[in-house]
Amino acid sequence: MRLNKKTLSTLMACVAAASISFTASATTILKLSHNQDRNHPVHKSMQYMAEKVKEYTHGEVKIRIYPNGQLGTQRESMELLQNGALDIAKSNASELESFEPAYGAFNIPYIFHDRDHFYRVLTGQVGDDILNASKGKGFIGLTYYDGGARSFYAKKPIKSPADLKGMKIRVQPSPTAVNMIKLMGGSPTPLAYGELYTALQQGVVDGAENNETALTNSRHGEVAKFFSMDEHTMIPDVLVISEESWNKLTPDQQVAIRKAAKESMLYHKDLWTKMIAEAQEKAKTAMGVSFVKVEKQPFIDAVKPMHDEALSNQAIAKYVKEIDALATN
Ligand code: GCU
Secondary structure (H helix, E strand, O other): OOOOHHHHHHHHHHHHHHOOEEOOOOOEEEEEEOOOOOOOHHHHHHHHHHHHHHHHOOOOEEEEEEOOOOOOOHHHHHHHHHOOOOOEEEEEHHHHOOOOHHHHHHHOOOOOOOHHHHHHHHHOHHHHHHHHOOOOOOEEEEEEEOOOOEEEEEOOOOOOHHHHOOOEEEEOOOHHHHHHHHHHOOEEEEOOHHHHHHHHHOOOOOEEEEOOHHHHOOOHHHOOOEEEEEEEEOOOEEEEEEHHHHHHOOHHHHHHHHHHHHHHHHHHHHHHHHHHHHHHHHHHHOOOOEEEEOOOHHHHHHHHHHHHHHOOOOOOHHHHHHHHHOOOO
16 A cells, blocks of 8 residues: 555544554553554454453553554655654564664574574564664554465576576565565565555565465465475564653553563464465365475575675674574574
């Protein structure tokens, strides 16, 4: 969904009017926007968090979730949030890179060696430091949600970087993602997620990259029948809250929200394992998508300079070193 300025400002006014409302019984309602559907694991995990917030605050704070990008794209949600017109947004570290460079550390291809390494980072000090890095910029991070490994999908298999030559590949609006596709030899095309189904269908792009829920929940598997498992990145979704909304909460409510958010990350870990297996099965059997095994080394070699450059990039070098130090293999 692309909104023009007028629609966006009307939308902002509506959201502003209804945001962080206090009812007669002093219940605080926090509005949460995200771009996935109601059956997506991340939606379910945020519902779990909302239940826990209600429980831990004895009903003083409630979270109302708006899925499907109904309040705008991820970028628009971040803008609403920074303007105080929205309380909470579920975004992605890739998209957030333009709002807080620290998130760029997550976007370096092959920085994570495996899922355990990924979780050691998310649950460790470096994960917390990145969530707090945006303090003073209008928002702070609350927690991460596993987004699996991202691989290429298209109308043909992509078995080596050479196969990307001449292909327009949709990426999230992130400088690191753009650079990654260039180094691999394809033509990067940043687009909002909500525009991707039509773009694939109409040939505006030749392929994209994501986890398996893109094939099923977002139905991209109807148009792209080959998922080539190069697993170039593991980029978490990130839950962020506006500082304005955060500062209106009592210290007890803040503690309750942090606790619920962290618990929902672990709830999501198991849910993701289960639901991603279901998504793969559905994509294969009901949608006819082929899962293609690829030799990863040529992809790893193509993007190696990105890791080296990150180590001399002041904005992220510290985080990259800390992430590297948590690898055990
Ligand atoms: C993932 C992520 C979304 C993001 C999407 C994308 O699916 O959960 O938050 O928008 O990737 O590629 O844009």
